[in-house]
Each structure stands twice: as C-alpha cells, then as structure tokens.
Amino acid sequence: MxxxxxxxxxxxxxxxxxSKKALFKKPxxxxxxxxxxxxxxxxxxxxxxxxxxxxxxxxxxxxxxxxxxxxxxxxxxxxxxxxxxxxxxxxxxxxxxxxxxxxxxxxxxxxxxxxxxxxxxxxxxxxxxxxxxxxxxxxxxxxxxxxxxxxxxxxxxxxxxxxxxxxxxxxxxxxxxxxxxxxxxxxxxxxxxxxxxxxxxxxxxxxxxxxxxxxxxxxxxxxxxxxxxDRVAVMHLGRIVELATTESLFSHPQHPYTEALMSAVPQPNPDFKKERIILEGEVPNPANPPSGCHFHPRCSYKTDKCIQQVPELREVGYNHFAACHYAEQLQLRGVPIETEDEVQSRTS
CATH class of the missing domain: 3.40.50.300 (P-loop containing nucleotide triphosphate hydrolases)
Structure with missing residues (x-):
C-alpha cells in the first residue's frame, strides 16, 4: 500500500x-x-x-x-x-x-x-x-x-x-x-x-x-x-466539496457544483451535444458567506436542510467523498456511483 x-x-x-468606513472598529x-x-x-x-x-x-x-x-x-x-x-x-x-x-x-x-x-x-x-x-x-x-x-x-x-x-x-x-x-x-x-x-x-x-x-x-x-x-479535489469558497479519483469524479460527480464545472468543459467533437449548466446568482462573498451549504444560493437541488446545515465531507462511494446532504439521491448525470466491487472489477 x-x-x-x-x-x-x-x-x-x-x-x-x-474597512475604510469603520476605521476604529476591529478588523x-x-x-x-x-x-x-x-x-x-x-x-x-x-x-x-x-x-x-x-x-x-x-x-x-x-x-x-x-x-x-x-x-x-x-x-x-x-x-x-x-x-x-x-x-x-x-x-x-x-x-x-x-x-x-x-x-x-x-x-x-x-x-x-x-x-x-x-x-x-x-x-x-x-x-x-x-x-x-x-x-x-x-x-x-x-x-x-x-x-x-x-x-x-x-x-x-x-x-x-x-x-x-x-x-x-x-x-x-x-x-x-x-x-x-x-x-x-x-x-x-x-x-x-x-x-x-x-x-x-x-x-x-x-x-x-x-x-x-x-x-x-x-x-x-x-x-x-x-x-x-490521479485524484481531484474540488474547492468552493474555501472548502473541499468533493474528493475522488479522476475517473470516478469525471464519470460520477456527486456534488452539484462539480456537475456544473464538468458541463463547462469544451468537447473536441462538434457532433457531441452537451447541456451546459448555467449557475444563477452571484458568487458568495467570503466576507459574508451564506448559511448552511455555501453553494445553496446557486444550487437547483437545494432544500431547507441545505440552507440551515453545513454538509460534512463524507464518503458517498468507494474512495469518493462529497459535501452534499443528498449526494446519493441526486445521482447526477443519471449514473449511480460505483461500489467497491464495481471499481475493483473495472480496474482488474
């Protein structure tokens, strides 16, 4: 190992x-x-x-x-x-x-x-x-x-x-x-x-x-x-929101932010049709970050739980970590994440 x-x-x-407007206040x-x-x-x-x-x-x-x-x-x-x-x-x-x-x-x-x-x-x-x-x-x-x-x-x-x-x-x-x-x-x-x-x-x-x-x-x-x-860590507003092997991340993204980033990658094949995900809203201000999941203001899957609770970076698949409350349920791109047996059979 x-x-x-x-x-x-x-x-x-x-x-x-x-701040220039508050010279005598604590930074x-x-x-x-x-x-x-x-x-x-x-x-x-x-x-x-x-x-x-x-x-x-x-x-x-x-x-x-x-x-x-x-x-x-x-x-x-x-x-x-x-x-x-x-x-x-x-x-x-x-x-x-x-x-x-x-x-x-x-x-x-x-x-x-x-x-x-x-x-x-x-x-x-x-x-x-x-x-x-x-x-x-x-x-x-x-x-x-x-x-x-x-x-x-x-x-x-x-x-x-x-x-x-x-x-x-x-x-x-x-x-x-x-x-x-x-x-x-x-x-x-x-x-x-x-x-x-x-x-x-x-x-x-x-x-x-x-x-x-x-x-x-x-x-x-x-x-x-x-x-x-070999592996990729995706960062958003100072936090790692997804961490996985390169193949697993590109084929099975488990965070909506990663999914949006993937959709922006240009394809060399002109006949390949890909739906571009346009994130609405402004990028959050690190000086005044939103509550809960920092990505929720631009996430189309958000719920009240996303607004209130910060998701932990947890293992949602074999050696695949994501900071999303609903990573397993979303099945982004319509493909469920691979299990350990599936990964081993593919790499053997």
Missing amino acids: TKPILEVLNLNKSFQVK KPIHILNEISFELLEGETLSIVGESGCGKTTLGRCIVRGVDASSGDVVYHAEDGKEVNYLNLKGKEIKAYRKDIQMIFQDPYSSLSPRMSVFDIIAEPLIANFKLSRAEVEEKVMEIAEKTGLNVSYLKRYPHAFSGGQRQRIAIARALITQPRLIVCDEAVSALDVSIQAQIINLLKDLQEQFKITYIFISHDLSIVQNIS
Missing part, C-alpha cells in the same frame, strides 16, 4: 480586513480556507480545482509556508521516517525540510528575477540548502537544465530573452534542483499557449516518473486536470 507523504488536517486561513476576518483536510499519497498527482477566489492558491502557499496558516496542521512524512508538523517548524528546523517541498508559480514572467542569469536562478536554491563547491553547483545546474529541456548555452542569459514556455522550464528546473519529494504546481501552465501547455505537462509527467515526485497540481482547466491527475 502506498504511504502518505503529506497529511493536511483542519487547515484554516483568514485575513484581517479593515473583520475573511475566511479563505475552512477546515481543509486531505491525505496526499507518495508518487501521486492530486489536483485542486475550482473557480477563481475559492482558495486554491492560498492552500498551496500555506502548504509550502509561503503564507502562514491561521490554524491546523500539515504533517510531512520525511524520507527518514520522521513525521513533522511542517507549520510548526522554525529557523534551522524548517531549512532541513524546505528542500523537500518546492513550488512552481503561475506567472513565468514575474516569478523569475530579471536581474539574475538563468544559471543563478536555478543555482540559488542549491546554494541556500547545500554546502557545495562551485564545480559541483555547475555540474548539477547543467544536469537539471538538460533534463528540463534547456540548452546549457542559455544559462548565461537573462529571463527577458526567453518565451513563456522556456521561462516555465527555468522555473521547473529551479524547483527540481534540490531533488524535492513534493512540488506544488500553482496554475503552472495557465499562462502558456495550448501547444506549449502540452509540452510542459508531458515534461512534468516524465520528471515525476524519473524522480518519483509527488505533485499538488492547482488548476481551473478540467481538461488538463483529467490528463495529469
């Missing part, structure tokens, strides 16, 4: 926002993440999807300590067998594990320093985390450059001389140089052309197989997610 590499437990993040907290919990298995790709503003990027940044979480735990299972709460580490303690958890940022234009050469950009994490000679640093940088498809003759150039796809390869090389076990990819291909997206996705897959890397892949593009993921 595959071991977990990371456990996120009841993770919360809120920001204090002071009101805006909850961006609410009780996020999931387990990440070693070697898998877990995708986080959802609308803009649902908290995907904040979740990724909390995991890598780019921002500090308000509460909760991120338990990292180190290669030596130790279990450490990554959020509680400080100083030299966090430095010992930071090399294991890296991040690829969304914008390849702003995430690279224009004042540093490509060589210095890739070498910086290596110099910060290891005591190596200049010759050893040069050897490792050239090795990683070749593995990520960068011509070693480009290492003396600066980021402005490269296209978006080449810059993202530089960012991947920078994340890979410390030989991490986990990489958080925050919309790593959204700023690229479609043809370049395919190249970067294939590169990430090859590197994962070669270096046994675990990915958290944050995206809003479900067609890419379907291609790269």
Whole structure:
C-alpha cells in the first residue's frame, strides 16, 4: 500500500480586513480556507480545482509556508521516517525540510528575477540548502537544465530573452534542483499557449516518473486536470466539496457544483451535444458567506436542510467523498456511483 507523504488536517486561513468606513472598529476576518483536510499519497498527482477566489492558491502557499496558516496542521512524512508538523517548524528546523517541498508559480514572467542569469536562478536554491563547491553547483545546474529541456548555452542569459514556455522550464528546473519529494504546481501552465501547455505537462509527467515526485497540481482547466491527475479535489469558497479519483469524479460527480464545472468543459467533437449548466446568482462573498451549504444560493437541488446545515465531507462511494446532504439521491448525470466491487472489477 502506498504511504502518505503529506497529511493536511483542519487547515484554516483568514485575513484581517479593515474597512475604510469603520476605521476604529476591529478588523473583520475573511475566511479563505475552512477546515481543509486531505491525505496526499507518495508518487501521486492530486489536483485542486475550482473557480477563481475559492482558495486554491492560498492552500498551496500555506502548504509550502509561503503564507502562514491561521490554524491546523500539515504533517510531512520525511524520507527518514520522521513525521513533522511542517507549520510548526522554525529557523534551522524548517531549512532541513524546505528542500523537500518546492513550488512552481503561475506567472513565468514575474516569478523569475530579471536581474539574475538563468544559471543563478536555478543555482540559488542549491546554494541556500547545500554546502557545495562551485564545480559541483555547475555540474548539477547543467544536469537539471538538460533534463528540463534547456540548452546549457542559455544559462548565461537573462529571463527577458526567453518565451513563456522556456521561462516555465527555468522555473521547473529551479524547483527540481534540490531533488524535492513534493512540488506544488500553482496554475503552472495557465499562462502558456495550448501547444506549449502540452509540452510542459508531458515534461512534468516524465520528471515525476524519473524522480518519483509527488505533485499538488492547482488548476481551473478540467481538461488538463483529467490528463495529469490521479485524484481531484474540488474547492468552493474555501472548502473541499468533493474528493475522488479522476475517473470516478469525471464519470460520477456527486456534488452539484462539480456537475456544473464538468458541463463547462469544451468537447473536441462538434457532433457531441452537451447541456451546459448555467449557475444563477452571484458568487458568495467570503466576507459574508451564506448559511448552511455555501453553494445553496446557486444550487437547483437545494432544500431547507441545505440552507440551515453545513454538509460534512463524507464518503458517498468507494474512495469518493462529497459535501452534499443528498449526494446519493441526486445521482447526477443519471449514473449511480460505483461500489467497491464495481471499481475493483473495472480496474482488474
């Protein structure tokens, strides 16, 4: 059985926002993440999807300590067998594990320093985390450059001389140089052309197989997610509303929000007719979220129970979790969710 590499437990993040109209009042907290919990298995790709503003990027940044979480735990299972709460580490303690958890940022234009050469950009994490000679640093940088498809003759150039796809390869090389076990990819291909997206996705897959890397892949593009993921977590207004294997989620969505997201995915077949689900109403304000299920103002299946009670994320099928009071009864798309026996017979 595959071991977990990371456990996120009841993770919360809120920001204090002071209103200009109430300068002398206590700032009101805006909850961006609410009780996020999931387990990440070693070697898998877990995708986080959802609308803009649902908290995907904040979740990724909390995991890598780019921002500090308000509460909760991120338990990292180190290669030596130790279990450490990554959020509680400080100083030299966090430095010992930071090399294991890296991040690829969304914008390849702003995430690279224009004042540093490509060589210095890739070498910086290596110099910060290891005591190596200049010759050893040069050897490792050239090795990683070749593995990520960068011509070693480009290492003396600066980021402005490269296209978006080449810059993202530089960012991947920078994340890979410390030989991490986990990489958080925050919309790593959204700023690229479609043809370049395919190249970067294939590169990430090859590197994962070669270096046994675990990915958290944050995206809003479900067609890419379907291609790269082992499991998918769907977020809505700071909460995970559905979590399942990729095949189970795309064939048997169990939350109305997931069903609406699936209906927006374009199909390459012009003869295929698909009914688009248009969500009515406004996206809820995280500063003043609705009662009960946060999705109920835009849900066509809502009842009084949805308005009054917050649904728990529970197992509604084999390894399929959904935060909906009526997940089993809805049978979205007219297809009941698979049982354990059906899944095993299909995968055997």
